[in-house]
Amino acid sequence: MITIIIIMRFYGRRDELRLMEHLYAQSPSFLVVTGRRRVGKTELILEFCKEKPAIYFYVDANKSIGSLLEEFSRLMRETLNLPGYVRLETPEAFLEFLFSYREPLVVVFDEFQRFQKIDPSFISQLQRYWDTSRRNSSLFIIVSGSSVGMIREIFLSGGAPLFKRADTILTLKPFGPEECLAILGDIGVLEPDDRLDLYLLFGGAIYYYTYLEKFGCTDMESALSRLLLNDFAPLAYEMRDIVVEVFGREHATYYEILAAIASGKQSQKEIADAIHIAPTSLPTYLRDLIDLLGIIEYRTPVTERGRRSKMGRYIFSDNFFRFYARYIYRNRSLYQSGRYGKLLNLIQDEWKGFSGFAFEEMVRTLLRESLIPEYDAVGSWWNRRGDEIDLLALSGGADLVVEIKNTTLTRSEAYSLLTSLQAKLPAVQGLSEQVTLGIAAREIEDREELREEGFYCMEIEEMLGQNTMKKAKET
Structure with missing residues (x-):
């Protein structure tokens, strides 16, 4: 708790x-x-x-x-x-x-x-x-x-x-999505979609929720405008202040690494090439960001666990740092010149795609809790060819593969995703002969009919609980 x-x-x-x-x-x-x-x-x-x-x-x-x-x-x-x-x-x-x-x-x-x-x-x-x-x-x-x-x-x-x-x-671990969404309801964020977007922005670093309440933020636009995109924004220098405090005069290199990861560079070679640093110098910086700040983590495909793997990726484990590195740090000239409206429009235009990663992480966390009693390992999977599976649950007898989408799916869209998922299975080594295909999304049209056909289907309300997402407005 x-x-x-x-x-x-x-x-x-x-x-x-x-x-x-x-x-x-x-x-x-x-x-x-x-x-x-x-x-x-x-x-x-x-x-x-x-x-x-x-x-x-x-x-x-x-x-x-x-x-x-x-x-x-x-x-x-x-x-x-x-x-x-x-x-x-x-x-x-x-x-x-x-x-x-x-x-x-x-x-x-x-x-x-x-x-x-x-x-x-x-x-x-x-x-x-x-x-x-x-x-x-x-x-x-x-x-x-x-x-x-x-x-x-x-x-x-x-x-x-x-x-x-x-x-x-x-x-102490960061708050889970259930707790954060309930807190957002308590402090006046009434719409389920707004609560979800704010969680995808700030994650479980609960410190930031005090600012949401103090500045009366009830949706993404008010949170961005009041906490980040103005001349007196309380979180304007959040990443800089923390990185400088911990790493001192070397902070610039850490900034660059975080910005590279936020832009999609996930292997050591990709990060080193992006920031023009020798690959042999990079591990020390990455270890610091993992051990001293705890804002990134090193992850391998779920099928690689328990053995040495060269397939690892560096990813953000902190939603807000990922956002800050991607939009505030990388657009510092725009930010410092006070062109907040232009930056707000950029964020809003890209939000659905950018927040998809945080949504996937949230869903993996929620499903892992319910699946781990039945499966030996639950996580994501990828290979060198670029194939990816958002969630793969292994049991040694009957496995589960799930596509995660931060959207509302029609029945035809759901079938299309399931077909694409089926096509990836031959690339996964060690899968059981019995595999269940599945989808997790905000909403899925004809969810119950798809379940009757043998597919695994989960909507966000089921994963979080009805009371969390449909909290009464009187709170």
Whole structure:
């Protein structure tokens, strides 16, 4: 289950809160909360800390360890009502005082992985005090970080100082489409098509939904006009700010890679050729975008899983970054000159085709949940000749192939797609003799009749649930 705070309302993620309550009751405890940016880590932690004795420390990458400890000392004095002369000027002094505190206390370090660059000794000192002094304390230490790869290095690598010190590592996933569409209904997006388009734009990075509510956005045009396409747009520099913060002076190369992937370059060679970089230099940048930002992923055909494959593709796992790289970054001259109307028209003209990828990803996610109990593997498939199947479910006995379309299909269009799908089957190695053909779309004419003929047919309302897509307007 997933949770987010939208203005003053908090959604879901009850399982995570129950786990946190359990660890708090069993203090001393150590929890790691990680996940990519904008998925609600801080909001979850702050929700948990309500009505509890807690101190929240934000690790600012632009501050020295001395400045951070000065700030942390001030927060400790204010929160714990300490005398003004208390000064904790070294990591050792700060942690010694913290672990000497005998009352129950939640201590949060947000963006904890930044200590690796600011002062690595803080991490090793924390390990020492945790090992030697935790039994005499009632601390519940929570560390969070958006850099999933760095958090893994600190807590999961064998030689790392905090290896196996955490009781639990809680990785927060982006919201699923069901939750996002329900939230959009709650904040006043009434039309099902508008809710779907906004989800395809922002995906499960729930941070952006706070802006939709705050700026009264109820459809695609208002979201684009108010949040991106004006001189005071709050998300105007979203990708730049995040990439610069994480990668510093090398940010330009990361921009170019993201723009290349957004334009359809998916193999290492295609990306390298597009940005004029040596292919041997590219893997480091790609690993950073996967592990540090978590906004792209490397995917292989479902038939290739479990073995080395040269058929892999790099794709966006974040809807909004893909959109931003394609339309804002690649059209920066148009954007900076304030020609927002022209850019809006370009986006609207291309939206149906551009959003098709996000729609396919959403449908694959929804169908995987229902199909995986019956099938051994569910995913997409492609080959070097350019043949592609949107969803292939393998069971070893009776397989399923599905074409996904972000549109409403007539009966004749459905038959045409099924015929094309049938023609691709000989190219797929290892298929079972028994294969069911299928279609998933927004709507399908004569859906029930097609099912009676033995085809697998799913409409978006069925995949999401009637209540999600047909939420009553009184919400």
